[in-house]
Structures are given as C-alpha cells and as structure tokens.
Amino acid sequence: MRTRQLGHTGAEVSQLCLGTMYFGTRVDPEMSRRVLDAYVEAGGTFLDTANGYAHWIEGWKGGESETLLGKWMRERGNRAQLFLATKVGFDYPGVERGLRARVIEEECEKSLRRLGVDYIDLYYAHVDDRNTLLEETLEAFDRLVKAGKVRFIGASNYLAWRLEQARCISQMNNWASFCCIQQRYTYLPLQPGQSTAPQVMVNDDLLDYCRSTGMTLLAYSVLLGGAYTREDRPLPREFSGPGDEVRLSTLRAIAEETGGTVNQVVMAWMMQLSPSILPIIAASNEEQLRDNLGALDIRLSDEQMERLNSARFA
Numbered sequence: 001m002r003t004r005q006l007g008h009t010g011a012e013v014s015q016l017c018l019g020t021m022y023f024g025t026r027v028d029p030e031m032s033r034r035v036l037d038a039y040v041e042a043g044g045t046f047l048d049t050a051n052g053y054a055h056w057i058e059g060w061k062g063g064e065s066e067t068l069l070g071k072w073m074r075e076r077g078n079r080a081q082l083f084l085a086t087k088v089g090f091d092y093p094g095v096e097r098g099l100r101a102r103v104i105e106e107e108c109e110k111s112l113r114r115l116g117v118d119y120i121d122l123y124y125a126h127v128d129d130r131n132t133l134l135e136e137t138l139e140a141f142d143r144l145v146k147a148g149k150v151r152f153i154g155a156s157n158y159l160a161w162r163l164e165q166a167r168c169i170s171q172m173n174n175w176a177s178f179c180c181i182q183q184r185y186t187y188l189p190l191q192p193g194q195s196t197a198p199q200v201m202v203n204d205d206l207l208d209y210c211r212s213t214g215m216t217l218l219a220y221s222v223l224l225g226g227a228y229t230r231e232d233r234p235l236p237r238e239f240s241g242p243g244d245e246v247r248l249s250t251l252r253a254i255a256e257e258t259g260g261t262v263n264q265v266v267m268a269w270m271m272q273l274s275p276s277i278l279p280i281i282a283a284s285n286e287e288q289l290r291d292n293l294g295a296l297d298i299r300l301s302d303e304q305m306e307r308l309n310s311a312r313f314a
C-alpha cells in the first residue's frame with residue numbers, strides 16, 4: 001500500500017487508515033481479527049481507535065476496540081510494524097467529556113494498558129473543549145510526548161481557526177503541535193441548515209487551512225455507513241435533499257466508466273483532491289474491506305474529477 005507523509009512529522013503512514021471503532025463489539029473478535037489480518041496483508045499499517053469505542057453499543061462500556069487491538073497485536077507480535085492512533089476527549093462511562101490535563105493523562109495510561117503498548121504513535125484530541133484553555137490541553141499532550149508515551153499529536157472535530165490558535169500556542173511554548181486533523185468528510189455535502197455536531201464536517205475553510213499549513217486531513221464516515229450502495233441503509237437526513245440525486249448519478253456514471261464501485265469512486269475522488277487527504281476506511285467483513293481497498297486502484301481522469309466536483313452546483 002502506498003504511504004503518505006503525516007503532516008510535517010517525517011513519519012509515513014498508509015494511504016488508507018483502518019478504523020476499528022466496532023471491533024470487539026458489533027464486529028465479533030474473530031471477524032475483527034480476520035479484517036485486521038487482511039488489511040495488514042494488503043500492506044496497511046495505520047490503525048485508528050479511541051478510548052471510548054464503542055460504549056454506545058448496548059451491553060458494552062468502552063475500551064473494547066483498544067482491548068481487542070491489544071490482544072491481536074500480542075498474538076501477531078506485530079506492534080513495531082504498526083502505526084497506532086487513539087483518542088481522548090469524548091465521555092464514556094466513568095469518564096467526563098473534555099480535555100483537562102488530568103483526563104488526558106489518566107486516559108493515556110488506560111489506553112496504553114488496554115493496547116498493551118508502551119507508546120502511542122498518534123494521540124488525538126477527539127473533540128474541541130471550549131471550557132478548557134488550549135494551553136492546559138496542549139501542555140498535557142506535550143508532557144506525554146516528552147515522556148515518550150506519545151510520538152505525535154492530532155486534533156479531531158476542531159474548526160480551522162481553533163487549529164491555528166493551537167498551532168500558535170504550541171509554537172510559542174515550544175510544545176508538540178497537532179500534525180493532523182481528523183474530520184467528517186464524504187462526497188455528498190451537508191444540506192443547508194443541517195449539522196452533524198458534535199462531529200465537525202470538512203469545509204472549504206479547513207481544506208484551505210490544510211493546504212496552506214501542510215496539515216494532513218484524515219477523513220471519517222466517508223461511506224456514510226454504507227448508504228451510497230445499500231438498500232438497507234438510507235442516506236442520513238443531514239445529507240439527503242435537493243441536489244443529492246445529481247451528485248449520486250454522477251458517482252454511478254463514473255463508477256461504471258472506471259469499472260470500480262461507487263464506494264471506490266468516493267474514496268478515489270477524495271484522495272485525488274489532495275495527496276494530504278487520507279480516508280479512514282471501516283469494514284465489518286473481508287468483502288467490505290476488499291471493496292474499500294480497491295479504491296487504491298482507481299485513477300480518475302481530470303475530466304471525471306471536474307464532473308464530480310461540479311455536480312454539486314448542477
């Protein structure tokens with residue numbers, strides 16, 4: 001699998017990151033292992049999880065995804081070959097929401113324990129916290145970096161102006177700074193007046209910010225939970241409305257021209273917009289994983305990119 005630079009860190013990461021949100025809960029341990037093995041076999045090394053995954057699934061309380069990854073890495077003895085990303089900031093049973101220094105430090109220890117590792121490659125602030133000074137949050141992250149528990153830090157669900165504030169504060173204090181932003185992004189735009197809060201969508205402002213600063217953009221919920229192709233999965237209402245049919249039919253036409261699937265075209269479009277946009281793929285079985293990895297084989301022509309981009313205005 002091709003790799004891409006992660007911001008200005010000098011580290012190279014797989015062009016498709018594997019999201020593991022439901023591993024160990026909705027996706028049973030055996031299937032989770034099979035998908036992880038297949039991703040690694042395809043050359044992937046970049047795994048995404050979070051402290052609280054997936055506490056909202058009935059019967060679970062959070063930490064299951066990290067625990068499953070920990071067991072799988074121990075069985076395979078492959079920790080050193082992987083680039084592990086996890087997150088802190090959302091609440092889950094027993095843990096408050098926010099980015100106070102104490103929460104960051106305690107949650108980092110728990111994540112290290114569950115994952116069974118002595119360092120995390122990429123540690124994200126999962127969601128902005130307007131009630132805590134950025135100084136407190138960034139200093140806490142910096143302490144983890146200086147202690148060798150975390151290699152790089154990233155942000156998720158932040159607006160561009162807050163990222164710029166954070167960058168200035170880190171720079172002034174000589175602290176570690178966010179190298180990437182993980183945001184919600186897909187081919188269908190958010191309908192006017194709709195919001196996915198607390199999840200933050202990519203907008204033109206953020207795209208320009210990433211282009212200008214060299215920050216990597218990790219895109220999540222790229223496939224809208226499978227809604228582009230599945231009868232059993234209606235489009236989320238935030239994305240469904242005037243104009244979506246024009247965009248969906250353009251996707252379908254280009255999928256046919258390329259011989260790829262609609263999902264693959266969505267991901268290929270995103271990757272071709274900029275080499276610093278990396279989709280996070282998720283799969284609940286090997287078939288979905290194969291479909292998603294197939295995006296790496298799709299090459300859209302300039303004319304196809306133009307049609308995909310302008311369909312939004314039709």
Ligand SMILES: NC(=O)c1ccc[n+]([C@@H]2O[C@H](COP(=O)([O-])OP(=O)(O)OC[C@H]3O[C@@H](n4cnc5c(N)ncnc54)[C@H](OP(=O)(O)O)[C@@H]3O)[C@@H](O)[C@H]2O)c1
Nearest residue numbers: 019020021048156220221222223224225226282284288291
């Ligand atoms: N930073 C954040 O706030 C945040 C938020 C959400 C997610 N994430 C990260 O992003 C990752 C992906 O998020 P997501 O699950 O929302 O992504 P998504 O791409 O929108 O949806 C993935 C789901 O779509 C279905 N699917 C996947 N591939 C498919 C295919 N080829 N054909 C048909 N259906 C397919 C599967 O659902 P079924 O299981 O129903 O089959 C799968 O669980 C997560 O694992 C997590 O690491 C981060």
